[in-house]
Amino acid sequence: MIDTKQKILDAAERIFADQGYGAVSLRQIIADAEVNLAAIHYHFGSKQELLDAVIMRRAGPVNRERLARLDRLEARPGAQPAVEQVLEAFLMPMAEVAENHPGFPKLMGRMQAEGILTEVIARNFQPMLGRFIGAMRKAVPDLPDSDFRWRVHFGQGCIAHAMSTELPPPPGAGDISGFPGRIQRLIAFLSGAFRAPAAVVRKGVVSKSVARKPAKKLGKGK
Amino acid sequence: MIDTKQKILDAAERIFADQGYGAVSLRQIIADAEVNLAAIHYHFGSKQELLDAVIMRRAGPVNRERLARLDRLEARPGAQPAVEQVLEAFLMPMAEVAENHPGFPKLMGRMQAEGILTEVIARNFQPMLGRFIGAMRKAVPDLPDSDFRWRVHFGQGCIAHAMSTELPPPPGAGDISGFPGRIQRLIAFLSGAFRAPAAVVRKGVVSKSVARKPAKKLGKGK
């Protein structure tokens, strides 16, 4: 069939999002897509390249929308975009795709967390990320540079995890806000984090109470 | 040899920390440890159980130190522990093990990010985590419950990522602070995040500009 590629991409997106990358076999995907195993290698080349294709299919529109929002923010006369606004421009497009393709943010988060995003993907995202990091830098101008770079780094991990995993079940009633609500809470969280005063890095604050203890032996028992 | 188990644990800790779980083969580990393949299954049972053993070997001392620090904080008459102090009690013991066993925090972060921490591990950490979450709850009493739960969730991802990965190379001079400095910046970051005002969750803020666009096709070219 002509839409063999589509069927593979759809199945792969769903299954990778649900189970990660390493844990998924191509044989699972072909069973779900109802195609032959070799079709994946014919159309995509390898498991890794299949993942790249799955991501790139949606990344284009999302990243364009991100940049469009940032353009609009920066075009306003006079005002520097605030931390919240930059984060919103970055994150809201994900909430938008999530409406039609709920697997995609989950997938992106999981793959970032698993650390298997390819050079190909990184290169594709880098110009967009560069602009957002620049905008964030201007939004917190008083933060020392090394603190800022660490915060970007921390924020990435935070976003990846927020995208990929649900909140564990609440003790009382459910959480009704869904994905956009999650994004808005994430924006509040990260805004506070970026606005926090810089860390005072002291030396020699690490005691040795743990480091000195001998490792506890742990066997399988018998 | 009698220390076959030790050699396996040491090699596994190093290699899992460097390359993750899924990407590592047991044959890599046995080559590094200079033992036979079946020795792993004899001593540990499976790859997953080997990982559990690697983690549990260090988790005991670290988690005991965490709780000891929290005890000390809560024993002070009158004062509620502040956000920073709770985070410090939780994170500093990791900086301590990192001095002698730099692979361990990296490993913990990676495994958490890969989402392969076992029920066994979760059960072992849960009492300690429960006490810390309780202490954090008291440190931000005005935050609505749903916001608080999300923030704990976001914070976990943030911590996992901060533990597992270095900051990408800086543009100018290097960052000299090392692991404890990283932890202190992380504490500042998370403190700001937890202290931030609660999110105002609005409905219907998601436009459809991305969701409506047809997916861009992306093939391998021919």
Added chain:
DNA sequence: GTCTATACTGAGATAGAC
């Protein structure tokens, strides 16, 4: 009790028939 040798099943990848 410990460890070695070896075989089994399922993974990703590839060549070649159609």
Added chain:
DNA sequence: GTCTATCTCAGTATAGAC
């Protein structure tokens, strides 16, 4: 473009040497 057969290497299981 598609499918079958096959290759290599992964994790796992087990029989038996010491």
